[in-house]
Amino acid sequence: xxxxxxxxxxxxxxxxxxxxxxxxxxxxxxxxxxxxxxxxxxxxxxxxxxxxxxxxxxxxxxxxxxxxxxxxxxxxxxxxxxxxxxxxxxxxxxxxxxxxxxxxxxxxxxxxxxxxxxxxxxxxxxxxxxxxxxxxxxxxxxxxxxxxxxxxxxxxxxxxxxxxxxxxxxxxxxxxxxxxxxxxxxxxxxxxxxxxxxxxxxxxxxxxxxxxxxxxxxxxxxxxxxxxxxxxxxxxxxxxxxxxxxxxxxxxxxxxxxxxxxxxxxxxxxxxxxxxxxxxxxxxxxxxxxxxxxxxxxx
Amino acid sequence: xxxxxxxxxxxxxxxxxxxxxxxxxxxxxxxxxxxxxxxxxxxxxxxxxxxxxxxxxxxxxxxxxxxxxxxxxxxxxxxxxxxxxxxxxxxxxxxxxxxxxxxxxxxxxxxxxxxxxxxxxxxxxxxxxxxxxxxxxxxxxxxxxxxxxxxxxxxxxxxxxxxxxxxxxxxxxxxxxxxxxxxxxxxxxxxxxxxxxxxxxxxxxxxxxxxxxxxxxxxxxxxxxxxxxxxxxxxxxxxxxxxxxxxxxxxxxxxxxxxxxxxxxxxxxxxxxxxxxxxxx
Numbered sequence: 076x077x078x079x080x081x082x083x084x085x086x087x088x089x090x091x092x093x094x095x096x097x098x099x100x101x102x103x104x105x106x107x108x109x110x111x112x113x114x115x116x117x118x119x120x121x122x123x124x125x126x127x128x129x130x131x132x133x134x135x136x137x138x139x140x141x142x143x144x145x146x147x148x149x150x151x152x153x154x155x156x157x158x159x160x161x162x163x164x165x166x167x168x169x170x171x172x173x174x175x176x177x178x179x180x181x182x183x184x185x186x187x188x189x190x191x192x193x194x195x196x197x198x199x200x201x202x203x204x205x206x207x208x209x210x211x212x213x214x215x216x217x218x219x220x221x222x223x224x225x226x227x228x229x230x231x232x233x234x235x236x237x238x239x240x241x242x243x244x245x246x247x248x249x250x251x252x253x254x255x256x257x258x259x260x261x262x263x264x265x266x267x268x269x270x271x272x273x274x275x276x277x278x279x280x281x282x283x284x285x286x287x288x289x290x291x292x293x294x295x296x297x298x299x300x301x302x303x304x305x306x307x308x309x310x311x312x313x314x315x316x317x318x319x320x321x322x323x324x325x326x327x328x329x330x331x332x333x334x335x336x337x338x339x340x341x342x343x344x345x346x347x348x349x350x351x352x353x354x355x356x357x358x359x360x361x362x363x364x365x366x367x368x369x370x371x372x373x374x
Numbered sequence: 375x376x377x378x379x380x381x382x383x384x385x386x387x388x389x390x391x392x393x394x395x396x397x398x399x400x401x402x403x404x405x406x407x408x409x410x411x412x413x414x415x416x417x418x419x420x421x422x423x424x425x426x427x428x429x430x431x432x433x434x435x436x437x438x439x440x441x442x443x444x445x446x447x448x449x450x451x452x453x454x455x456x457x458x459x460x461x462x463x464x465x466x467x468x469x470x471x472x473x474x475x476x477x478x479x480x481x482x483x484x485x486x487x488x489x490x491x492x493x494x495x496x497x498x499x500x501x502x503x504x505x506x507x508x509x510x511x512x513x514x515x516x517x518x519x520x521x522x523x524x525x526x527x528x529x530x531x532x533x534x535x536x537x538x539x540x541x542x543x544x545x546x547x548x549x550x551x552x553x554x555x556x557x558x559x560x561x562x563x564x565x566x567x568x569x570x571x572x573x574x575x576x577x578x579x580x581x582x583x584x585x586x587x588x589x590x591x592x593x594x595x596x597x598x599x600x601x602x603x604x605x606x607x608x609x610x611x612x613x614x615x616x617x618x619x620x621x622x623x624x625x626x627x628x629x630x631x632x633x634x635x636x637x638x639x640x641x642x643x644x645x646x647x648x649x650x651x652x653x654x655x
Contacts, residue, residue: 102472106465113521117501177391180384207605208621212398220416314494321609
């Protein structure tokens with residue numbers, strides 16, 4: 076509708092349209108300049124510096140691939156690349172497994188709109204509180220004398236406290252799953268709510284059971300939601316370092332943690348190499364996810 | 375299994391799910407009332423007290439546990455959040471306003487803006503630190519960290535405003551123009567009141583995200599700590615319940631902010647309804 080309106084405008088009065096398109100240039104320029112200066116330029120700088128020469132406390136702009144060679148021959152760095160990929164895959168799977176049933180219930184079974192909104196708001200509220208505090212809150216939960224061990228011992232399910240709960244890879248996975256599953260629930264519940272009820276009723280009339288309806292109608296129709304959620308979760312988990320710093324007791328070193336350590340010891344060129352590797356990894360992941368479902372067509 | 379059984383199972387599941395989301399915060403809140411300074415950050419509660427809240431405000435006698443450096447940090451965080459909120463809302467509204475007309479390179483600009491919320495803080499933070507090293511610019515929370523906060527929150531403001539403008543009825547603006555009202559005045563008197571709820575949401579987003587943001591601040595802010603950086607500093611050392619007490623207070627602050635937003639939203643909606651009724655009458 077708006078398209079036809081604009082074309083007819085162009086035909087009738089060319090002068091005001093040119094003026095207004097000039098205006099939209101002025102409106103958009105500050106934002107574009109801001110992003111180019113403070114987002115694109117720093118990222119390009121990172122790529123550039125990754126080829127600089129690193130000495131003990133200094134970097135000099137003599138181009139070399141030494142830092143790159145160091146990264147791909149060092150076991151520490153390669154291990155952390157592998158750890159990052161492993162944690163990302165586990166957390167992605169965990170958020171999906173934990174989040175999907177919740178979204179299914181809210182989107183499919185809660186017919187009352189007010190209750191539906193209330194449940195979604197309950198899911199989103201933790202997102203409004205401090206991220207670092209939420210991470211830290213897992214310490215008294217998971218520790219050797221933590222709430223979970225305490226409850227399990229009181230119930231006589233275990234005799235000894237489970238020590239692996241805190242300061243391990245498991246605690247990082249638990250923490251990240253809780254923090255990021257909201258981003259999975261939201262998009263899936265949104266898509267679930269958009270599924271046309273009459274299709275489901277038609278399937279019921281034809282005698283399809285719940286599982287069959289779920290498999291052939293709900294699951295395929297909510298796939299775009301899963302992909303959007305997966306993109307959110309992936310981007311955030313891959314760029315993480317705080318959860319690992321708080322809950323792993325330095326046992327889990329993600330690429331983000333390596334960057335923080337390297338910057339702390341002024342190894343800027345190494346940090347830049349790790350940064351570029353992380354950027355490329357994220358690019359591949361997001362491009363791969365976008366390939367699974369054509370979002371423009373689905374949404 | 376019958377659909378009824380599945381519904382029940384999922385109902386139980388959602389209860390467990392909400393417990394999973396909220397239990398850590400509940401435990402944190404309970405433990406913040408531990409007696410101090412000898413009580414540790416774990417159960418059992420030796421004695422209920424508000425010691426750690428007093429400790430936070432420096433009201434307790436000095437002990438071996440250093441107080442959190444929150445006084446200046448709070449000021450910096452609030453100032454940074456307000457600056458970020460204003461700039462990113464202005465940028466977001468004007469960018470979304472520009473998007474109401476098609477222009478060349480629109481897709482590119484869209485992805486450029488959205489990129490700001492996708493790129494992890496640790497990467498832009500690192501890049502910004504490198505740029506400021508190269509240019510010899512000192513890193514400050516009100517300089518290098520501030521511009522990165524806007525890079526992060528501007529896309530949120532932009533997307534919110536884009537959604538608002540999508541449902542916007544253009545004919546009211548055209549009516550004003552055809553009556554000879556200048557574009558600037560039209561924006562102030564007609565457009566802005568209509569998009570106000572969106573502006574409010576964009577502001578809330580920007581403020582909250584900036585107030586809580588730390589990975590961008592970490593490399594870009596130099597020596598002075600913001601609140602999240604002060605909390606991050608406790609990660610590497612032993613945690614005491616004073617951090618928990620702080621967590622409770624900052625959560626309450628977030629909720630207070632959300633309530634203010636809800637009230638303003640309700641007022642603006644009520645006003646819109648009243649105007650609509652007047653028009654009908």
